Amino acid sequence: MNWTNGCAAPPQKRPPPRAAPFALPLPTSAETAAETHHDHRPPRLQRLVAAFDRSLLQLAPAWAASRAQSRVKAVAYRQAYEAAEKTHLRQASRDFGSGNTIVTMTGVALRNQARHLDRNHDIISGGLSTLVQNIIGPSGINIVPTPRDVDGNLVESLVDAILPLYQAWSKRPEVTWMHDWPSVQRLLARTWLRDGEAFVQELRGFLPTLQHGSGVPFSIEMLEPDLVPLDYDDPSQHILQGIQRNAWGRATGYYIYTQHPGDPDVLLPEKKLVPSHLIRHIRTIDRIGQVRGISLLASTFTRIEDLKDYEESERIAAKIAACMAAVIIKGDPGQYDPEKYASTGQRMMRFQPAMIFDGLNPGERIDPIDSTRPNPNLESYRDGQLRAIAAPMRISFSSLAKNYNGTYSAQRQELVEQYGAYGVLAHEFISQMVRPLYERLIAIAVTSGALTLPPNVPLANALGADYLPPSMPWIDPLKEINALTAQVQAGVRSLSSVIAERGSRMYDTLEQLSLDKEWAAERGLTLSVFPNATASPPPATTDVDEGDVPQDQAATA
Helix, strand or coil: CCCCEEECCCCCCCCCCCCCCCCCCCCHHHHHHHHHHHCCCCHHHHHHHHHHHHHHHHHHHHHHHHHHHHHHHHHHHHHHCCHCCCCCCCCCCCCCCCCCCCHHHHHHHHHHHHHHHHHHHHHHHHHHHHHHHHCCCCCCCCEEECCCCCCCCHHHHHHHHHHHHHHEEEEEEEECCCCCCHHHHHHHHHHHHHHHEEEEEEEEECCCCCCEEEEEEECEEECCCHCCCCCEEEHHCCCCCEEEECCCCCCCEEEECCCCCCCCCCCCEEEEEEEEEEEEECCCCCCCCCCCCCCHHHHHHHHHHHHHHHHHHHHHHHHHHHHHHCCCCCCCCCCCCCCCCCCCCCCCCCCCCCCCCCCCCCCCCCCCCCCCCCCCHHHHHHHHHHHHHHHHHHCCCCHHHHCCCCCCCHHHHHHHHHHHHHHHHHHHHHHHHHHHHHEEEEEHHHHCCCCCCCCCCHHHHHCEEEEEECCCCCHHHHHHHHHHHHHHHCCCCHHHHHHHCCCCHHHHEEEEEEEHHHHHHHCCCCCCCCCCCCCCCCCCCCCCCHHCCCCHHHHHH
16 A cells, blocks of 8 residues: 555554663662651651652653662661661771781780780789689690500500500600690690690601600690791781791791790891691681681780779778878867967877877867778679679689689589580690690601501501590589489490599509409408499489578478
8 A cells, every 4th residue: 555645654663661771669668668767857858859759760760760779778778787887975896807917916915915914913813823724634634545446446455555655755745844744734725825826846756956755756845926926927928927828728837936036135036937737836716717816815904904903992092091090170269279289290199909098189089080991892893893804714703703602503503604615625725736746646656666556456546535624523522423323324424434534544443443342352341332332322412402492491491
């Protein structure tokens, strides 16, 4: 058909509707309500903004979509954590950099402050001693060798061969011969807890200038954190804070000073590179990827210093109050003649029991000064501060304050909870220090010929051992023994684990009991500790002690 001879133009197809250039819808009613709830603009301004948004949607949909998306984000931000907002009453703290950056800036200062408190603050010194006592104990971490053959059976003959070798090495394990093995553990643990880290260098085999302390050619050298320079960095060689690492962050070498930088007449000590397999490094870290450790006391420094200043102020106030005894009140001015009773010097009176004041002038009287010292609120305030300090130190308040008031149930509850924290620290010390050194000792003893393994015991099996930190002390031994006896008789726990928990070995314990039985039989004695003897059943006990019984129930009992 021809449409050109004065006919109307052909109909045009309507283009399809253009898709909206934005995928995010406008704010919903809930979001708008949330926004309006926090909107502090005048109502007239709010209406104008709403009209502008509607007009913008018709004229520039893409711009309106971007504006709506930004508004949704703003509403979400306002509904986020309030603690992240800054106000005129609280300035939000900001964290800068990685854990290594923070250690570089503050590590040395925190370490020096911790050492200062250990030397000069009795509470911190006692707290660190208590931590070491409960983590290491008087005899150190108890190591019970458990070598097994290829079938998984315990080889007692190899245990008997390992124990004398280990005991001989424990007498002089380090290069100076000044400390035995338990003393080495306590010193390393104290350095680790106070300074945040400690180092040990392994010395193996024959060395011209070193004499090992036992038949096994293996000794250790304890190193303070100062000997590994914290400020030595070289990105080109992947050296950070004195430690050389590979691309995965694993340590490959340690740069160690040949002399302590704090020794007299030492200005610029030389450094040497020691391979990482010869260094044991225990540290306290709280950030992933952190290389060097931070003192356990770092978060308590401010409170400790404030408490120290407060106690010192109270002591000074008590001394001042003790120096003031009494004041002379002149009384009625009409009865006192200053010209007649003029004094050329300071009046002094010696106070003594049952004294009589006979040197007062007419119109005068003695008024003793009523001192408010010692402060009755000092103890409660001090206890509150010590409770706050004890938490980051991972020590119980009773042990830190030496305040053991309370019932048996309360004391045992605190002890059970706290020994969980001691166990965590003990596990860190065992995994980073004790276990690697013991396994190295056994491996070197085998390679040097000091220890011979049976054919069916591979070296990996000979390294097996149980590492037992100090056990939890007994508050009421009778209750604890009855509970352990019930567990063993019910089959939920082995007798060997109970004996090992107390720091002994079942093999040795049974051998001693056998000898005791023979000696008792020779003398016609019968001891109730043996199975053939009939022992009276233990008295029934409950978990409620006298202090837990209310007064009204105790009166009617």
